[in-house]
Structure formats: structure tokens, C-alpha cells
Amino acid sequence: MGLHGTWASPYSTRVKWALKLKGIPFQYIEEDLYNKSALLLRYNPMHKKIFIPVLIHGQRPVCEFMVIIEYLDEMWPQYPLLPIDPYERSVARFWVKFIEDKVGKSKILYFGIFNKSHEVQAKAMRDSLEMLSIREEHGPNKGKKFFGGDNINIADIAFGGLAHWMGVVEEVSGRKMFDAEKFPRLHAWMGNFKSLPLIAENLPDQGNLCRYLARQREKLFSSSTHK
Ligand SMILES: N[C@@H](CCC(=O)N[C@@H](CS)C(=O)NCC(=O)O)C(=O)O
Known part of the structure; x- marks a missing residue:
């Protein structure tokens, strides 16, 4: 599991919190927004605007913080971040x-x-x-x-x-x-x-x-x- 983010971003931080709360091990990859890594450019499907955070799970990218959190909740239901009701x-x-x-x-x-x-x-x-x-x-x-x-x-x-x-x-x-x-x-x-x-x-x-x-x-x- 990899998380591409930027240290100063509230969006990256939110995903980090979610991964930590759920106890999911991950590798964090710091991105320079002025010089994004080739891996990030390859993985993110939005060609014009490439946003972080991007989560990589099994070599597949998941983009947008709320989409990532919903994905994490569905894959790892422990410590649900969205209420069950x-x-x-x-x-x-x-x-x-x-x-x-x-x-x-x-x-x-x-x-x-x-x-x-x-x-x-x-x-x-x-x-x-x-x-x-x-x-x-x-x-x-x-x-x-x-x-x-x-x-x-x-x-x-x-x-x-x-x-x-x-x-x-x-x-x-x-x-x-x-x-x-x-x-x-x-x-x-x-x-x-x-x-x-x-x-x-x-x-x-x-x-x-x-x-x-x-x-x-x-x-x-x-x-x-x-x-
Ligand atoms: N809608 C995105 C917004 C994320 C966002 O705004 N990320 C900023 C950093 S805080 C970014 O990647 N900007 C791209 C850039 O500056 O090139 C989400 O919910 O994840």
C-alpha cells in the first residue's frame, strides 16, 4: 500500500489519519508538487490536473481524499470512518x-x-x-x-x-x-x-x-x- 502525498497538505494528512486509525501499514511517498514523480503522473487518471493524495493498492490508484476514505472503509471495515447507520x-x-x-x-x-x-x-x-x-x-x-x-x-x-x-x-x-x-x-x-x-x-x-x-x-x- 502506498500513499503519494505532500507533507503540508490537509488532504494527504486526512488520508494518513484514516490509514493510521485503521492500523493499515503503508509506505508514504512525498511528492514535490512542482516536480511530480513519474509514478504519480502515470497513476493519476486526471491528465491535466494531477492532485495528491493518491493511494496505490495492488498497483491500482485510488484518487480524491473522500473516495480514498470510502475505499479504505469498504476494504478494511475495522474502525469504520463512515457510520454504519x-x-x-x-x-x-x-x-x-x-x-x-x-x-x-x-x-x-x-x-x-x-x-x-x-x-x-x-x-x-x-x-x-x-x-x-x-x-x-x-x-x-x-x-x-x-x-x-x-x-x-x-x-x-x-x-x-x-x-x-x-x-x-x-x-x-x-x-x-x-x-x-x-x-x-x-x-x-x-x-x-x-x-x-x-x-x-x-x-x-x-x-x-x-x-x-x-x-x-x-x-x-x-x-x-x-x-
Ligand atoms: N479534490 C482533491 C483535492 C486535493 C488537493 O487540492 N490537492 C492539492 C494539494 S493540497 C494538489 O494536489 N494540487 C495539485 C497541484 O498543486 O499541482 C481531493 O479531495 O483529494
């Missing part, structure tokens, strides 16, 4: 889609908060705060540590891949979004999530991530195509 399953899928639609696809944190334009930045802030308010309102059920209840599920993995990065974006940009007073349930959730050794040990180092994102921000600022 069909309704609960639909709820967990909804929250993954919610985060992807609100901030993932448009890369609000990256192209939005790091944008040169104050208007674009302000809109990205509004969108991020709106997303956090909705997630706060529908936070973990009373007495439960995680969105998945007593155990992590796919909704926790998806939000974890956002919340940690949000903290780093705040540090680099100097703009506060994930305020503890405004979002107490989400902050309690974050404490519970990061207190799990398996999660904390497989998070990119905060300092390295800060330096990496600060460089990306500088690149965006100096790029002529970036407004």
Missing part, C-alpha cells in the same frame, strides 16, 4: 461536503485570506466565519467529544484537516477567525481531537507549516496574475 452516514457525508464546498474547492484560506485585495480578504473572512458559525451550531452532541460521537469519524477528519490549517493561516496573516469565545464547542472539539496521539503525531509541524505558508503567501503577493 444509513442516516448517520448521510449526515457525516453532508458535513464533509459542506466544508469542501464552503472552503475547500475555492481555497478560501489560501487564495482568499492570502489575497492582496482587501475586498477579497474581507469576503474570505466572512465566508470562513459563516462556515464556523454553522459548524459551531451543529457541533458534537452534548456529552460527546467528537462529531462522530465517542469516536472520530469522517466528519472529524474533514474538519481536522481544516481547523489546524486555519490556525496557521491566522498566524501568517495576522487575522483571527477561529476565536475561542465565539466558537466554544469547536474549541473543545479541537482540544479533544488533538489530544489523540495518533492525530497529533501525524500533523505537520506548526512551525514548518507557518514558514511554508508564509513563503506561499509571499509568492502569491509577488505574482502578477494574482490580484
Whole structure:
């Protein structure tokens, strides 16, 4: 089993968490997004845009983080990441889609908060705060540590891949979004999530991530195509 990823990517990190939670041994292959390996280019069926993460199982590629996680759940049902109950399953899928639609696809944190334009930045802030308010309102059920209840599920993995990065974006940009007073349930959730050794040990180092994102921000600022 191989996982092609990039250390700073929340998508790669989510798949790593899933593999670790399930106890599946794998080889991690670090990719340089500016110089992708021949193996990755061969395996990924999307010819124009080659995304990581890509999971290789029995020499066959599985692409897209949510598709990979569903595949892992079907192949290795131990520690299910999608709830067994069909309704609960639909709820967990909804929250993954919610985060992807609100901030993932448009890369609000990256192209939005790091944008040169104050208007674009302000809109990205509004969108991020709106997303956090909705997630706060529908936070973990009373007495439960995680969105998945007593155990992590796919909704926790998806939000974890956002919340940690949000903290780093705040540090680099100097703009506060994930305020503890405004979002107490989400902050309690974050404490519970990061207190799990398996999660904390497989998070990119905060300092390295800060330096990496600060460089990306500088690149965006100096790029002529970036407004
Ligand atoms: N829809 C993909 C998104 C993954 C994604 O955005 N990956 C980024 C890195 S975080 C990437 O590979 N970008 C390609 C590139 O920059 O060339 C998924 O769900 O896995």
C-alpha cells in the first residue's frame, strides 16, 4: 500500500489519519508538487490536473481524499470512518461536503485570506466565519467529544484537516477567525481531537507549516496574475 502525498497538505494528512486509525501499514511517498514523480503522473487518471493524495493498492490508484476514505472503509471495515447507520452516514457525508464546498474547492484560506485585495480578504473572512458559525451550531452532541460521537469519524477528519490549517493561516496573516469565545464547542472539539496521539503525531509541524505558508503567501503577493 502506498500513499503519494505532500507533507503540508490537509488532504494527504486526512488520508494518513484514516490509514493510521485503521492500523493499515503503508509506505508514504512525498511528492514535490512542482516536480511530480513519474509514478504519480502515470497513476493519476486526471491528465491535466494531477492532485495528491493518491493511494496505490495492488498497483491500482485510488484518487480524491473522500473516495480514498470510502475505499479504505469498504476494504478494511475495522474502525469504520463512515457510520454504519444509513442516516448517520448521510449526515457525516453532508458535513464533509459542506466544508469542501464552503472552503475547500475555492481555497478560501489560501487564495482568499492570502489575497492582496482587501475586498477579497474581507469576503474570505466572512465566508470562513459563516462556515464556523454553522459548524459551531451543529457541533458534537452534548456529552460527546467528537462529531462522530465517542469516536472520530469522517466528519472529524474533514474538519481536522481544516481547523489546524486555519490556525496557521491566522498566524501568517495576522487575522483571527477561529476565536475561542465565539466558537466554544469547536474549541473543545479541537482540544479533544488533538489530544489523540495518533492525530497529533501525524500533523505537520506548526512551525514548518507557518514558514511554508508564509513563503506561499509571499509568492502569491509577488505574482502578477494574482490580484
Ligand atoms: N479534490 C482533491 C483535492 C486535493 C488537493 O487540492 N490537492 C492539492 C494539494 S493540497 C494538489 O494536489 N494540487 C495539485 C497541484 O498543486 O499541482 C481531493 O479531495 O483529494
